[in-house]
Amino acid sequence: MTAAVAAALAFAALPAEAHRRYRVEIGGEHAGWAELAVACAAGRCRASWASALVAPAEAGGATLERRIELETAPSGEALRVRAWQKDERGEREVEVGAGPAPASLAETLLAALAPGERRCLEVREEASGRTGLACARREGEWLEGTVLGEPERFRAKAGEPPDEVLLPAQRTRFAAEAAAGLPRRPPRLFGAEVRAAPGAGASGAPSFCGRAAEPAPGPLPGGVPAAFPSGATCREATARYLAAARRAGLEGRHVVGVAWDGNGFVWHEWAEVRVGSEWAPVDPSFRQAPARGPRFAVARYPAGDEGGRQEAGRAVLACWGAARVEAGPY
Numbered sequence: 001m002t003a004a005v006a007a008a009l010a011f012a013a014l015p016a017e018a019h020r021r022y023r024v025e026i027g028g029e030h031a032g033w034a035e036l037a038v039a040c041a042a043g044r045c046r047a048s049w050a051s052a053l054v055a056p057a058e059a060g061g062a063t064l065e066r067r068i069e070l071e072t073a074p075s076g077e078a079l080r081v082r083a084w085q086k087d088e089r090g091e092r093e094v095e096v097g098a099g100p101a102p103a104s105l106a107e108t109l110l111a112a113l114a115p116g117e118r119r120c121l122e123v124r125e126e127a128s129g130r131t132g133l134a135c136a137r138r139e140g141e142w143l144e145g146t147v148l149g150e151p152e153r154f155r156a157k158a159g160e161p162p163d164e165v166l167l168p169a170q171r172t173r174f175a176a177e178a179a180a181g182l183p184r185r186p187p188r189l190f191g192a193e194v195r196a197a198p199g200a201g202a203s204g205a206p207s208f209c210g211r212a213a214e215p216a217p218g219p220l221p222g223g224v225p226a227a228f229p230s231g232a233t234c235r236e237a238t239a240r241y242l243a244a245a246r247r248a249g250l251e252g253r254h255v256v257g258v259a260w261d262g263n264g265f266v267w268h269e270w271a272e273v274r275v276g277s278e279w280a281p282v283d284p285s286f287r288q289a290p291a292r293g294p295r296f297a298v299a300r301y302p303a304g305d306e307g308g309r310q311e312a313g314r315a316v317l318a319c320w321g322a323a324r325v326e327a328g329p330y
Helices: 003-011 103-110 234-247 306-319
Strands: 017-026 029-041 044-054 063-072 078-087 090-096 118-124 131-139 142-147 150-155 164-167 172-176 252-260 265-275 278-282 295-302
Touching: 017 044, 029 103, 044 103, 063 103, 103 118, 103 131, 103 142, 234 252, 234 265, 252 306, 265 295, 295 306
Parallel strands: none
Antiparallel strands: 017 029, 017 172, 029 044, 044 063, 063 078, 078 090, 118 131, 131 142, 142 150, 150 164, 164 172, 252 265, 252 295, 265 278
């Protein structure tokens, strides 16, 4: 532990009692809620962090629940940590002992900073055990910095949990709201904007979430349907197109990913139809045959394959919110 981190721990202290409930938004869509509670007495603190998020319908619409139970010193240093998570793949639990301050308390601890002051704390991510620094500088009511390398901005009063937290790289916002709950319907994915690095649209080899851009398609093979059925969503239009291809005796599959809509990159779905050994991309919603780029396929699955659709949903969920289109080498 460096002298600067040790000094920061000496200056930081958890509130005697505090509670915040948050509305969670990802990509501008209401995704769920989160809650932080702290209570300290007799030189020992108990804290908890809980959240429930609904995945987009295109990723299965499952609810992802997480709960962290903490015992710490008043300075935030962990004495005992139990992290529990539940999603469509089941339940997972991790328990660890003494160590750096839990990452879920970083903003509350750093809220004690004075205007213009910058400090760092050593923190540990509760589920993975990864350790690193949480650093911030206060300018007025806002603090800006990083937690385990992740850029953050948060608004907080000294000695209190934050009222608002922004994670720009994940396009995620936590806003204090006492009655926050789950959304009435799964958050929208298709049509949602995807961030792009400067020059990514014109780059020679851009990528998204570790996937290279799809190769430029050749001419549309003969026999591939060129009629574009309408649909309320790109998924519905794609399903109708694939049904028409199936009636024509052609094998088809769904492609979920990111495409350029003429103004920017958006989450999207299109079709691929097999002719011989080749797959021809067709975009019924954009009325493109063959489908034009740039676009990035996150997952593919055959029409009617429910297991494949669920696997595609997990792949989408892994890229939802956190990924952006990156510029490649020219």
